[in-house]
């Protein structure tokens with residue numbers, strides 16, 4: 009390791025090959041995070057990938073602005089906390105399980121919407 013860059017492309021959550029698509033959507037651990045987080049928000053949606061999620065965030069016109077805001081918060085907090093958990097696992101050898109990541113996301117979402 010040089011300059012804090014991870015040179016091994018093994019997923020730190022499941023030991024499969026890590027790509028951006030895998031790390032943020034396809035990893036079985038991350039998929040569980042998305043599932044629980046979306047269930048918490050009463051969103052009947054399955055996180056699939058970057059392009060699909062970008063379309064979901066826009067909401068196709070029928071989505072009200074508060075719901076759209078929640079979707080953006082969900083996406084940004086999930087991406088942030090998945091990335092943070094991955095780096096914490098690598099650089100500090102601290103493991104956060106799915107429920108811990110989801111709890112951090114929910115706390116951030118609640119702080120942003122004020123409830």
Ligand SMILES: [Zn+2]
Nearest residue numbers: 019021022035
């Ligand atoms: Zn994985």
